[in-house]
Amino acid sequence: NTSFDPKKHPHRRYNPLLDEWLLVSPQRANRPWQGQREETAEENRPGYDPDCYLCSGNIRANGDRNPEYKGTYVFNNDFGALLNEEVEFSEKQSGFFTLLPERGINRVVCFSENHSLTLPEMSVEHIKNVVDVWQEQFNELAALDHINYVQIFENKGSIMGCSNPHPHGQIWAQSSIPAMVQKTQDQLKSYYEKNKRTLLEDYLEQEITAGERIVTENEHFVALVPFWASWPYETMMISKQKRENIAEFSEDEKESFAAVLKDLTTIYDNLFETSFPYSAGIHQSPTDGKEHPEWHFHMHFYPPLLRSAEVKKFMVGYEMLAEPQRDITPEQSAAILRNLSTIHYKKK
């Protein structure tokens, strides 16, 4: 019998944040691809687009006009998935038909008035302004009694369902703790109760010792490919010091966070010399007024691309019905990303 080699043989890995397994098939990386190819993003956009509903001074789909903003700009989503209105609810819930009303607030955060930019093309100072806004928004929404979780995220690229290339992210704040955050919290909590340290403090320590999955780091943050990553170039940014949420960040930490955001997104763009699509978002403690010593701030990046700007990984069939599956190993992905420049390819 051959002996097991994780670089060659199919295996499963355990994800302790979601208490789930995934299938890794390193031997499959070189299969030929005859399937769908994505259109690549238009690379040169104007700084102002008269038809963009996010540009300064333009009219949105609901008829409101944006102010002549410079820098960041936040407004309530005109077609939000949540409504802030309180509704009366008394229906008895039976087992198979259980539903509960959900209240919340959906906001759009424009990162810049400049239609042509993306995070990696902004200065660290400019990205720091975005981080400031995330912190302010978190504090403002956390103060509302009926808001118990604040989900900050960005969908980048049309392949990720982003309907407008103007640099922006979203905030969905709601009364329940969403399913995946709740799952993560349960895992963090049982770890913390046993070890009196956060799961991510201990994990980060072991990853720094191992070294092979680290992509980039600076004073206060590390970006790495998790041992259990399911997307080909999935990464996670973790604060070196335990912070429960973004409200706890000092000025210095916010700047450090902005810098690691710039480096990671630049590395991503350099990978296939394209504006690299992803969905990214922050996981942090709920705003439910309870103590959360188990929480440890982190941000997930889920990019869909596999082999080039045109060929993505399809999470379909087996992945939808059975479990996530990846080809290239997390260690291979981390080595590729780590060796890329933090100077943007367009600036070279």
Added chain:
Amino acid sequence: NTSFDPKKHPHRRYNPLLDEWLLVSPQRANRPWQGQREETAEENRPGYDPDCYLCSGNIRANGDRNPEYKGTYVFNNDFGALLNEEVEFSEKQSGFFTLLPERGINRVVCFSENHSLTLPEMSVEHIKNVVDVWQEQFNELAALDHINYVQIFENKGSIMGCSNPHPHGQIWAQSSIPAMVQKTQDQLKSYYEKNKRTLLEDYLEQEITAGERIVTENEHFVALVPFWASWPYETMMISKQKRENIAEFSEDEKESFAAVLKDLTTIYDNLFETSFPYSAGIHQSPTDGKEHPEWHFHMHFYPPLLRSAEVKKFMVGYEMLAEPQRDITPEQSAAILRNLSTIHYKKK
């Protein structure tokens, strides 16, 4: 205060098969869409394509030649995610770096030698042959000691990562029970232990009484939009009698299954008058040699389209980080599907 109306107000629903919640936003169905549009499938393909690696008599990417088959044809995937080889494994597993080798077999099941067909365009008799093959394959793989679960599925359409339009599905058989199947099993088991009936027996009874989520049914099967469906036109087929797996189907039941497959996929094609993409797959009892009175055969259909052949639902950002989110309600989707003809639009 307004009183709650599930057709108007955001709410969360509980999925008892996965023990997960999802967000339903009925008020969001009419937001304007300026984002990515999909290319629609080429509608008229030849019955034989000399470049197709699945057509009768053609050479595949690895150099093997397909026989001159008629009807169904099964072969081992040339670039499978699993390997059948046994490997020696002794490494000590530490907490955060837990991995285990995984063995298995990947097969491709061609549904027909005719390159131009899809399931809804085949006769019930022809689809019954496909169901026969699924049953045979299940029995053959179940008999192998190291195979403990058999995942039968189909990715249809290039939007679902299907790299070849020739009518075919896949079978991934492996030594572990995959994550989502295990989760479903845990849920089915705890229900069964408490109630001495399967969760789906009781659920189906209540759905038949409610009526509003049923799409189509025949002697032995029901297709419905689950109360907790997350994809816009997601459906589930459930056997009316409790069957643990496909091996238990009689000739009569296989024919009934083929007929409901034809009806449902025809309804799907008629929805947007396009060859309707989806990932679909069977969930059934593991082949691990244990007793599984909790299992109840069902098949999930996860179609990506939302509003037209070109506009899909993006499960991104919030959905990847927080929880699944849908716009149109399951009841609305079921009503739309139920009112569509079971005669294929191309035949009219």
